[in-house]
Every structure is written in C-alpha cells, then in structure tokens.
Amino acid sequence: MGESGNSRWQRKKDARPSEILDAALTLFVDKGYRATKMEDIAQAAGVTKGTPYLYFQNKEEIFKAVVRETIVARMQAMSAQLEQLQDASGSQLLHAALEDWWTHIGATRSAGLCKLMAAEATNFPELARFYYEEVIKPARQLLGYVVQRGMDRGEFRPANLEHVIDMLTAPMLMTMIMSHSFGLVPGCCENITRDPLAFLQSALRLTLQGLQYPVSQDLPS
Amino acid sequence: MGESGNSRWQRKKDARPSEILDAALTLFVDKGYRATKMEDIAQAAGVTKGTPYLYFQNKEEIFKAVVRETIVARMQAMSAQLEQLQDASGSQLLHAALEDWWTHIGATRSAGLCKLMAAEATNFPELARFYYEEVIKPARQLLGYVVQRGMDRGEFRPANLEHVIDMLTAPMLMTMIMSHSFGLVPGCCENITRDPLAFLQSALRLTLQGLQYPVSQDLPS
Amino acid sequence: MGESGNSRWQRKKDARPSEILDAALTLFVDKGYRATKMEDIAQAAGVTKGTPYLYFQNKEEIFKAVVRETIVARMQAMSAQLEQLQDASGSQLLHAALEDWWTHIGATRSAGLCKLMAAEATNFPELARFYYEEVIKPARQLLGYVVQRGMDRGEFRPANLEHVIDMLTAPMLMTMIMSHSFGLVPGCCENITRDPLAFLQSALRLTLQGLQYPVSQDLPS
Amino acid sequence: MGESGNSRWQRKKDARPSEILDAALTLFVDKGYRATKMEDIAQAAGVTKGTPYLYFQNKEEIFKAVVRETIVARMQAMSAQLEQLQDASGSQLLHAALEDWWTHIGATRSAGLCKLMAAEATNFPELARFYYEEVIKPARQLLGYVVQRGMDRGEFRPANLEHVIDMLTAPMLMTMIMSHSFGLVPGCCENITRDPLAFLQSALRLTLQGLQYPVSQDLPS
DNA sequence: GATGAATGAGAATTCATTCAT
DNA sequence: GATGAATGAATTCTCATTCAT
Numbered sequence: 001m002g003e004s005g006n007s008r009w010q011r012k013k014d015a016r017p018s019e020i021l022d023a024a025l026t027l028f029v030d031k032g033y034r035a036t037k038m039e040d041i042a043q044a045a046g047v048t049k050g051t052p053y054l055y056f057q058n059k060e061e062i063f064k065a066v067v068r069e070t071i072v073a074r075m076q077a078m079s080a081q082l083e084q085l086q087d088a089s090g091s092q093l094l095h096a097a098l099e100d101w102w103t104h105i106g107a108t109r110s111a112g113l114c115k116l117m118a119a120e121a122t123n124f125p126e127l128a129r130f131y132y133e134e135v136i137k138p139a140r141q142l143l144g145y146v147v148q149r150g151m152d153r154g155e156f157r158p159a160n161l162e163h164v165i166d167m168l169t170a171p172m173l174m175t176m177i178m179s180h181s182f183g184l185v186p187g188c189c190e191n192i193t194r195d196p197l198a199f200l201q202s203a204l205r206l207t208l209q210g211l212q213y214p215v216s217q218d219l220p221s
Numbered sequence: 222m223g224e225s226g227n228s229r230w231q232r233k234k235d236a237r238p239s240e241i242l243d244a245a246l247t248l249f250v251d252k253g254y255r256a257t258k259m260e261d262i263a264q265a266a267g268v269t270k271g272t273p274y275l276y277f278q279n280k281e282e283i284f285k286a287v288v289r290e291t292i293v294a295r296m297q298a299m300s301a302q303l304e305q306l307q308d309a310s311g312s313q314l315l316h317a318a319l320e321d322w323w324t325h326i327g328a329t330r331s332a333g334l335c336k337l338m339a340a341e342a343t344n345f346p347e348l349a350r351f352y353y354e355e356v357i358k359p360a361r362q363l364l365g366y367v368v369q370r371g372m373d374r375g376e377f378r379p380a381n382l383e384h385v386i387d388m389l390t391a392p393m394l395m396t397m398i399m400s401h402s403f404g405l406v407p408g409c410c411e412n413i414t415r416d417p418l419a420f421l422q423s424a425l426r427l428t429l430q431g432l433q434y435p436v437s438q439d440l441p442s
Numbered sequence: 443m444g445e446s447g448n449s450r451w452q453r454k455k456d457a458r459p460s461e462i463l464d465a466a467l468t469l470f471v472d473k474g475y476r477a478t479k480m481e482d483i484a485q486a487a488g489v490t491k492g493t494p495y496l497y498f499q500n501k502e503e504i505f506k507a508v509v510r511e512t513i514v515a516r517m518q519a520m521s522a523q524l525e526q527l528q529d530a531s532g533s534q535l536l537h538a539a540l541e542d543w544w545t546h547i548g549a550t551r552s553a554g555l556c557k558l559m560a561a562e563a564t565n566f567p568e569l570a571r572f573y574y575e576e577v578i579k580p581a582r583q584l585l586g587y588v589v590q591r592g593m594d595r596g597e598f599r600p601a602n603l604e605h606v607i608d609m610l611t612a613p614m615l616m617t618m619i620m621s622h623s624f625g626l627v628p629g630c631c632e633n634i635t636r637d638p639l640a641f642l643q644s645a646l647r648l649t650l651q652g653l654q655y656p657v658s659q660d661l662p663s
Numbered sequence: 664m665g666e667s668g669n670s671r672w673q674r675k676k677d678a679r680p681s682e683i684l685d686a687a688l689t690l691f692v693d694k695g696y697r698a699t700k701m702e703d704i705a706q707a708a709g710v711t712k713g714t715p716y717l718y719f720q721n722k723e724e725i726f727k728a729v730v731r732e733t734i735v736a737r738m739q740a741m742s743a744q745l746e747q748l749q750d751a752s753g754s755q756l757l758h759a760a761l762e763d764w765w766t767h768i769g770a771t772r773s774a775g776l777c778k779l780m781a782a783e784a785t786n787f788p789e790l791a792r793f794y795y796e797e798v799i800k801p802a803r804q805l806l807g808y809v810v811q812r813g814m815d816r817g818e819f820r821p822a823n824l825e826h827v828i829d830m831l832t833a834p835m836l837m838t839m840i841m842s843h844s845f846g847l848v849p850g851c852c853e854n855i856t857r858d859p860l861a862f863l864q865s866a867l868r869l870t871l872q873g874l875q876y877p878v879s880q881d882l883p884s
Numbered sequence: 885g886a887t888g889a890a891t892g893a894g895a896a897t898t899c900a901t902t903c904a905t
Numbered sequence: 906g907a908t909g910a911a912t913g914a915a916t917t918c919t920c921a922t923t924c925a926t
Contacts, residue, residue, distance in 0.1 A: 030343065031343070031344070032341070034253075034255040035255070035344060037915090037917085038917065038918080039917090047891090048890070048891055049891080049917095049918090050890075050892065050918085050919080051890060053917095053919080054890075058917080058918075115339070116340075117402075118399075119253070119339070119340030119341075120253075120340075120402075121402035121403050121405070121409075122252075122253070122402060122406060123252075123253065123256065125408075128402070128403055128409055129406060129409055132406075132408075132409040136403070160419075160423055162415070163419070163420050163423040164427075166392065166420050166424065167392065167423075167424050170392045170394070171391045173391070173394065173395050174387065174390065174394050177339050178339075180343075181338075181342035181343060181349070182339070182349055182352075182353055182357070184342070184343050185342055185343060187346075187350050187353075188342075188349055188350055188353040188357075189357075199383070199384050199387050202380070202381055202384040203384065203387065205431075206380070206384075206388055206428060206431035207427060208431075209430070210426075210427035210430035211427070214430075214433075237906095258899065258900085259899075259900060259901080260900090268907075268908090269907070269909060270900095270910090271901085271902080271903085271907070271908055272907060272908075274901070275906070279900075279901075280901095458910085472785070473785070473786070476695075476697040476698075479895065479896090480895075480896060480897080481895085489910095489911070490912055490913065491912080491913065491914095492897085492898080492911075492912060493910080493911060493912075495896095495897070496909095501896070501897095557781070557782070558782075559844075560778070560840050560841075560845070561695070561778070561782030563844035563845050563847070563848055563851075564693075564694075564695070564843075564844060564847050564848060565695060565698065567849070570844070570851055571848060571850050573845075574845055574848075574850075574851040574852060578852075601869070604857070605861070605865040605869075606869075608834065608837065608866065609834065609866050609869055612833035612836070613829065613830065615833070615837050615840060616829065616833040616837065619840065620781075623780075623785060623791070624781070624791055624799070626784070626785050627791040628788070629788075629792050630791055630792055630795040631795060636825070640823075641829050644822070644823055644830070645826065645833070648822070648830055648870060648873035648874070649870075649873060650873075651877075652868075652869035652870060652872035653869070656872075679885095700921085701922080702921090710886075710887090711887050711888060712887075712889090713886070713888065713922090713923080713924085714885085714886060716921095716923080717885070721922075722921065722922095
C-alpha cells in the first residue's frame with residue numbers, strides 16, 4: 001500500500017516501552033495515579049489495552065518505571081555533572097545547580113512527577129523509599145556538601161546544615177507543587193506561576209544573602 | 222469573637238455532619254481521596270453506609286465540606302487574629318503568624334489536608350478555585366501587607382513582593398508536604414522531619430536576614 | 443440498632459448466602475469451576491453481579507463454602523448416623539451406609555461436587571487438604587472400622603484393610619465420576635449409567651463375597 | 664495389521680506436531696486444561712507462540728489431538744495384544760490386562776489424561792463421545808468378552824456382565840483419579856497412594872474371588 | 885515455515901450510590 | 906432520620922488468536 005502506517009499492528013518492540021512510559025508520565029502528571037486508566041495509557045501510546053502488559057507487570061510497575069526513567073535517571077546525570085565544577089564558589093555552584101535543575105526537571109513534566117510522588121508516597125512505600133534513596137538523599141548530600149564547603153571556607157556563616165538544605169529545597173518543591181496543582185486550574189493563581197525561574201533565583205539570592213556574614217558584629221543565629 | 226458565625230456552630234446538638242466531616246478529614250489525610258471509601262467514613266463516624274448521604278450529596282461534596290470547614294474556617298480565624306497586632310514590627314508579626322499557623326494548621330491534620338488539596342487540585346478545579354480564593358489568596362495578602370509595611374518603614378530592603386511571599390510560604394508548604402508524604406513512610410527521611418518548627422523558624426530568620434539592608438550606608442530605620 | 447425489629451430485610455439477608463451457594467453448586471457441577479462465571483452465579487441466584495461479593499470474598503471462597511456446606515456437612519451427619527448402628531453385622535452396616543450415601547450424596551448434586559473436587563484438587567491444595575481431612579479420611583475411618591470389626595469377629599476373612607476400603611470406595615467414586623462427566627454427554631454411555639444404585643449394590647455384594655472365608659481353608663491372600 | 668495408519672506416523676521426520684502434543688500432554692495433566700496456556704505449550708515444545716497454530720487450529724484441537732494420540736493409540740495397541748492370548752483362563756487374561764494397562768497407561772502421564780478427560784468431558788462433548796467410542800467402549804467390550812467367556816466355561820459364576828465390567832474398571836479409575844488429584848497435594852492421602860499396583864491386583868483378586876462359585880451348591884447358571 | 889508483537893473480548897472485583905424498610 | 910442490602914458502572918488484568926515480517 002502507499003501508506004506507511006495502515007497495518008493494524010505497528011511493530012516497534014524497542015520503542016514501545018518508552019512510548020508507554022512517556023504516555024503514562026503525561027497522564028499521571030495530568031490526572032494523578034488513580035485517575036489514570038490503563039486503557040488511557042495504552043491509547044495515548046497508540047496501542048490497545050493489552051499491550052502495556054507485554055512490557056510491564058501492572059500499573060504500579062509502570063508508575064515505578066516512569067519515576068525511575070525520568071527523575072532518578074536525570075538526578076544521577078545532574079549529580080555527575082555537578083561534581084565536575086569543583087573550583088567554583090558555593091554561590092556559583094548553587095546557581096549553576098539551580099539552573100541545571102530548572103532546565104532538566106523544574107521546567108519539564110518531571111516536575112509534575114515529583115508532585116505526584118509526594119502525593120502518592122504513602123500509597124507506594126517501597127517506591128517512596130526508593131525515591132528517597134535515589135533522589136532526595138543524593139540531592140541533599142550534594143547541596144549539603146556545597147554549603148558545608150562554603151562554611152568551611154568562610155564564604156557562608158555557620159548555620160544548621162539541614163535547615164539550609166531544606167531552605168534551598170523548599171522553593172523548588174513549592175514551584176513544582178504549585179505549577180502542577182493550582183497552577184493548572186484556570187482561574188487560580190494569576191500571580192503565582194508567572195515566572196517560576198525568577199522566583200527560584202530570587203529565593204536563592206535571598207537565602208544566600210541570609211548566609212552572608214553580617215558586616216558589623218552580630219550574634220550568630 | 223464576632224457573633225455572626227454562631228448560628229452555624231450553635232446547632233451543634235446535631236453533631237452528625239461534623240462527626241462525618243471529622244472522620245472524613247482523618248481518612249482523607251491518611252489514605253488520600255480516592256482510597257477513602259464512603260463506608261469507611263461512615264464507620265469512622267459511627268454511622269452506617271447510607272447516613273452520610275443524608276447530609277451530603279456525594280463524596281466530592283464531603284471533600285469540599287471538609288476543606289471548607291477546616292482550613293478555610295481556620296484561615297479566617299487566623300486572619301482576624303493577626304489584624305489585631307497592628308503595632309508590632311514586621312519580623313515580630315511574621316514570627317507570630319508562623320507560630321499561630323504552626324499551632325492551628327502546620328501541626329494538625331489540616332496540614333495533611335493542604336497536601337491533599339495540592340494533590341487533588343486538578344481533579345476538583347472548582348474546589349481548587351474556592352481554596353485559592355479563600356485560603357491562598359487571603360494568606361498571601363496578609364503576608365504581603367506585613368512585608369510591604371516593613372519595606373515602607375525601612376525595616377526590610379526593597380524586593381519583589383510576590384517572591385518574598387513565596388519565600389515565606391515555601392517552607393510551610395514543604396513541611397506540610399514532607400511530613401504527610403515521605404515523612405510517613407518508615408525508612409524514609411531520617412533527617413528531614415526531625416523538628417519542623419525549628420526548621421520553619423530557622424527559615425524565617427534566614428529570610429528576614431536576607432531582607433535586611435546590606436552593611437553599606439542606607440536609610441536609617 | 444437492636445436485634446429485634448429488623449425481621450424482613452434480615453430474612454432476605456439470611457437467605458442470600460445459601461441461595462448463592464445453591465446457584466453456585468449447580469453451576470460448578472454443570473460447567474466446572476473455571477467455566478462458571480461469577481455473574482452467572484449471581485444471575486442464577488436472582489441477584490446482580492456485585493451481590494455475591496457482599497457475602498463471600500471471592501469465587502474461590504464461594505467454591506470452598508459450597509464444598510463445606512454440602513459434602514462436608516452431609517458427611518458429618520452420615521458419620522453420626524452410622525455410629526448408632528453398632529449391633530448390626532458388617533454386611534448390614536455396609537449396605538446401610540451405601541444406601542444412606544446414595545440417598546444423600548450419590549444421587550444428588552453433591553456427587554457432581556465430588557467429581558469437581560477431584561478435578562480441581564491440585565488447583566486448590568488448601569481446599570483439597572480440608573476435603574481430605576473432613577470427608578475422605580473420616581469416611582475411610584468409618585469403613586475401616588466396620589471392616590476391621592468384621593474381620594475380628596470372623597465375619598470377613600483377613601485382608602489388607604486399606605485395599606478393602608479402596609475396593610469399597612471405588613465403585614462410588616466411579617459412579618459419581620461417570621454420571622457427572624460422560625454420563626452427561628448425550629450419545630455417550632448408553633449402558634453405563636443405567637442404574638447406578640444397582641451397580642453399587644452389586645459391587646458391594648461382589649466385594650463382600652470376596653471377603654467371605656473360602657469353604658475349604660485357604661491361605662489368606 | 665493393516666497398512667492404513669502408516670502415513671500418519673511415517674512423516675515423523677517432521678517431529679514438530681508430536682513435540683507440541685507431548686508438551687501439551689504434560690502441561691494439561693499437570694495444570695488442567697484451562698490453566699494451561701498456549702504459550703506454555705509452545706515454550707515447553709521449544710517453539711514460539713505462533714507455531715502451534717501452524718499445526719493445530721486452536722487449543723481445543725490440541726487437547727483432542729493429545730487424547731487421540733496418547734490414550735486412543737495406546738488402547739488400540741493393547742486391544743490387539745490381548746486378542747492374541749486366546750488360550751489363557753479368564754483370571755490369567757484379566758491379570759495380564761491389568762499389568763499391561765498399568766505399564767502403558769496407569770503408571771504414565773496417560774493416567775492423568777484420563778482424569779482430565781473425565782473432568783472436562785462436559786466441556787468437550789464431541790471429544791467425550793470420541794473418547795467413549797474409541798477408548799471406553801472397546802475396553803469394556805474386551806473385558807466383557809473375557810468375563811463372558813469365563814462364565815460360559817464355568818470359570819466364573821453368572822453375574823450381571825455390565826456390573827462386573829464396572830467392578831473391574833472402578834479400581835483403575837480410582838487409582839488414576841486419586842493419584843492425579845489428591846495424591847498430588849502435599850499433606851493429603853498419606854495412605855492412599857502408597858502402592859497403586861498392589862491395590863489394583865488386590866482388587867482384581869477380590870473381585871475374582873467374588874466371581875468364584877461358592878463351595879456349596881448355588882444357583883445354577 | 886517461524887516468529888512474536890499486538891490485539892481485544894472477557895472475567896473478576898470494587899465501591900459510590902440508591903431505596904425499601 | 907437511619908439502615909444496610911442491593912445495584913451496576915467502571916477498572917484491572919488475562920490470554921487465545923492473528924498476521925506482518
């Protein structure tokens with residue numbers, strides 16, 4: 001026939017899994033885990049009901065695979081990348097990390113997945129632990145390392161390390177949550193989701209400002 | 222307190238609806254919206270399957286009512302309370318607000334509801350708008366007012382108001398999310414949920430520090 | 443609340459389980475376990491799809507309940523009954539037992555259930571063990587007791603007790619199997635299912651004949 | 664014998680079909696008809712999913728072919744063999760038949776197939792008829808012939824021929840059923856499956872004993 | 885002949901909701 | 906007002922079968 005795709009079966013074994021995961025990612029992010037039907041995933045991937053089951057045991061495994069293939073994979077790449085910028089100052093590193101994160105996660109569908117992960121953590125304890133070990137913990141270690149080095153070098157004033165890490169993370173979490181919950185609802189949040197990156201940078205600056213040594217003598221916090 | 226809200230709470234001799242909402246709140250927070258069965262709500266409220274339908278049209282209406290009756294109601298009370306502390310400094314007001322929030326929301330089941338609200342916003346757009354109008358917007362206006370006043374008075378250096386509000390809000394959101402998602406999973410987060418209030422206060426201090434005028438000569442207070 | 447006033451709908455409730463089990467028994471016997479759809483059971487019981495699940499966890503539990511309520515229950519009744527005929531001879535007891543069995547099991551749908559049990563034993567090991575403990579074992583013990591007593595009294599010649607029990611059981615098993623497998627297929631077995639009871643009695647007579655002492659004294663087998 | 668059946672078995676250089684049937688036999692016997700997946704059959708035969716369909720229309724046809732090729736074929740061989748022992752006594756013939764049957768059917772996977780056949784007869788009426796015509800009927804005719812001859816010769820006392828045949832068959836059926844149902848379940852039947860052949864021989868002896876003329880004068884033939 | 889990706893009808897199970905009592 | 910038995914739409918998952926390669 002003249003047309004390429006007119007066969008009932010489009011056989012793309014190698015491409016299928018990632019097509020399915022891609023469709024699933026979008027649907028999970030848009031509608032949540034429970035509200036996403038397997039058949040919807042199949043349809044969005046251009047296949048029929050049964051096909052996803054050829055590649056994944058069940059819905060839960062699809063969800064796990066989506067998390068693994070997107071955030072976890074990206075996280076590892078980011079960690080590796082940041083480890084090469086050893087010479088930069090703490091501020092520079094944190095700014096670089098923020099931009100990197102924004103490019104590869106914050107501004108992508110992955111951000112919606114983070115929100116979903118938070119929403120569903122208690123329903124998938126095993127996955128939550130995995131996510132914690134593979135994403136949250138390494139991310140926090142990386143940030144902790146950078147901040148601690150800054151303190152050691154006198155770039156930052158001493159402060160509770162965990163709290164600083166939380167402080168650096170909170171705006172990112174907020175951005176992801178807001179832009180994938182209220183931000184998606186028409187008529188909510190006209191002034192919140194304007195320019196998330198601007199907020200993130202502003203937040204980072206504010207936090208770094210707070211980490212500077214006061215000029216005159218001040219009590220350490 | 223005003224007398225206006227009494228009529229609603231005076232008919233407490235008929236406690237059924239609020240008992241149902243109370244049970245629903247706990248279950249929604251613990252298991253999520255979808256995973257909470259109507260029958261579980263009924264049972265937890267000490268009634269039988271059909272009874273909730275005598276007071277609420279359906280599950281969605283119960284969810285909305287829960288949000289309305291808990292967070293929204295609490296939010297309004299908090300707003301009223303804060304409006305009375307007009308003489309305090311911006312820092313003092315923000316610290317007071319934080320403690321108030323922590324006591325009445327952050328440390329209660331309501332915090333779980335906020336997380337749930339974020340998770341389900343896209344599934345209940347109407348409710349999301351309501352929540353945004355009744356909770357998020359007023360809260361931000363309140364914070365915005367306090368911060369703006371601080372800037373006007375020279376207590377804080379000028380900065381993007383929306384970003385500062387986001388900055389003040391992010392740690393609270395983070396606390397709520399984490400403590401009701403990963404924080405509930407055994408084996409996650411050994412170092413995150415340690416002492417949320419300490420983090421919140423530390424974050425506030427850090428942000429306020431960042432809002433101080435830099436050392437160089439600037440306007441006197 | 444109280445136990446007293448709810449007669450009408452509760453009577454319905456009480457009747458449901460047995461109605462469902464009754465429908466299930468017939469369908470299981472007719473079509474086998476796998477080929478019997480839950481919806482068919484429901485329909486045969488005059489209810490809709492979901493109703494059986496109000497009373498039984500799942501299809502497997504219905505099957506187990508059917509077995510329990512029919513054969514096991516009947517078996518226990520039979521055992522109790524036979525224990526009262528202590529004075530009769532071995533032959534008399536065995537004939538009585540056969541007739542009893544025929545009346546209450548062999549000629550009823552329960553016989554089909556025995557066949558089904560044999561067919562599905564490996565698919566439900568737990569149920570098979572239960573059935574073995576509650577039905578097969580007691581039945582064999584009962585027969586064993588009667589035969590042993592006959593041997594002790596000199597009514598029967600000595601023989602391997604287990605083999606005799608098998609020998610007494612085999613015709614019953616055969617009758618049940620044949621009449622619920624080939625016997626149900628039109629055009630099979632014109633001469634097999636003629637008169638099962640006649641065969642059973644004939645078989646018993648033949649076996650008892652074989653248990654008589656030969657006239658001349660011969661070696662025990 | 665005739666040459667007519669050769670063509671089927673001569674094309675054995677193409678072993679595919681029989682390999683598939685062999686695999687199917689084992690799986691059917693082990694897991695039952697329904698629980699045996701086509702893919703499992705293919706895999707056990709060392710081919711892939713689609714291949715069985717090159718040789719058989721569908722699963723049902725495979726089942727039928729298995730029955731045909733195993734039991735039916737073996738049955739015909741046995742019949743032919745027994746027809747050659749014309750000189751022996753009835754007892755001798757029956758003992759020989761039993762041993763033959765035990766060797767080629769009772770102790771092999773075919774026994775499991777008999778059980779399966781009984782279990783599935785109503786689901787495959789056409790196959791049931793075929794099995795009845797090709798297996799059950801000839802077997803009964805053979806036995807009937809031997810027993811009748813024994814009666815005619817005065818070796819056995821007169822009795823209902825069909826009943827005697829049933830009587831001779833029942834232990835074999837029982838052995839096959841038990842050893843492929845409860846006998847396979849761990850924890851069932853410690854004392855049943857001990858030594859099936861011993862039981863079969865014992866049963867035959869007992870039956871033959873019952874067929875002997877009583878010593879004192881009894882009914883004339 | 886073989887392959888194995890894809891199909892899609894079908895079955896089990898869940899649970900929000902209704903309504904006769 | 907309350908009850909709780911019953912409903913039936915909705916959803917997940919299975920597997921015999923097909924057919925392009």
